[in-house]
Amino acid sequence: MHKAKHSKFILKDIELIVYDFDGVMTDNRVILREDGLESVIVNRSDGLAVGIIKNRGILQMILSKEQNKVVETRARKLGIPVLKGIDNKKETLIAYCTEKNISLANVVYIGNDINDIEAMGIVAYPICPSDAYEEVKSVSKLVLDAPGGAGVVRELLKYIKKTP
Numbered sequence: 001m002h003k004a005k006h007s008k009f010i011l012k013d014i015e016l017i018v019y020d021f022d023g024v025m026t027d028n029r030v031i032l033r034e035d036g037l038e039s040v041i042v043n044r045s046d047g048l049a050v051g052i053i054k055n056r057g058i059l060q061m062i063l064s065k066e067q068n069k070v071v072e073t074r075a076r077k078l079g080i081p082v083l084k085g086i087d088n089k090k091e092t093l094i095a096y097c098t099e100k101n102i103s104l105a106n107v108v109y110i111g112n113d114i115n116d117i118e119a120m121g122i123v124a125y126p127i128c129p130s131d132a133y134e135e136v137k138s139v140s141k142l143v144l145d146a147p148g149g150a151g152v153v154r155e156l157l158k159y160i161k162k163t164p
Contacts, residue, residue: 009141009142009159010159010161011108011125011156011159011160011161012161013106014058014106014107014108014125014160015058015059015102015103015106015107016058016059016060016061016097016100016102016106016107016108017053017058017059017060017061017107017108017109017110017156018060018061018062018063018093018107018108018109018110018119018123019060019061019062019063019110019153020062020063020064020110020111020112020113020116021062021064021066021071021074021082021084022040022064022066022112022148023111023112023113023129023131023132023148023149024110024111024112024129024148024149024152025042025043025046025062025074025148025149025152025153026040026041026042026148026149027041027147027148027149027150028112028131028148028149029041038068038070039070040070040074041149042074042149043149043150043151043152043153043154045151045153045154046151046152046153046154047077047078048154049151049153049154049156049157050078050079050080050153051078051079052157053153053157053160054079054080056160056162058160059100059102060078060080061075061080061081061082061083061096062074062075062080062081062082062083062084063082063083063086063089063092063093063119064082064083064084064085064086065084065085065086065087065089065115066084066085067084067085068084071084072084083096088118089115089116089118089119090118090119090121090122092119093107093109093119093122093123094122104122104123104124105124106124107123107124107125108123108124108125108126108127108156109123109125109126109127110127110128110129110152110153110156111126111128111132111136112128112129112131112132112133112136112148113132113133113136114133114135114136116128116136117135117136117139120136120139120140121139125141125142126139126140126141127140127141127142127143127144127156128140128142128143128144129143129144129146129147129148129150129152130143130144130145130146130147131147131148132148142159144156
């Protein structure tokens with residue numbers, strides 16, 4: 001169920017976009033080797049979109065409960081900050097925005113699971129992929145067409161109003 005008509009939904013005056021990692025930048029699956037090493041698959045079009053958004057002057061970050069190094073590696077490749085191993089995303093996001101002098105009224109949060117709901121509830125633009133859990137869809141202002149790991153950030157880009 002889409003909360004907003006896609007054609008009319010516009011993100012403006014955005015200062016920060018926060019991404020959950022698993023289920024947003026990935027399809028929520030992990031490859032686990034017998035030696036314990038984990039790998040995920042990410043979408044290159046999301047990487048391109050992160051770069052375009054960065055060039056528009058919008059800050060971005062990954063906020064993840066996951067502690068695996070794969071999150072850090074992806075964030076480093078994208079050139080955006082990451083806070084990983086976070087249990088209370090809401091409090092962490094409030095502290096981050098306070099420290100950076102960012103208004104929550106100018107924040108997008110893209111999440112997919114129940115541990116994202118509290119943080120999504122304090123931002124102006126809670127958004128989720130199409131395969132997010134129903135509880136997350138119910139608090140989202142926009143449910144994207146893309147499922148997690150299949151170009152979520154790339155699709156988000158079309159809703160960001162270009163500033164002159």
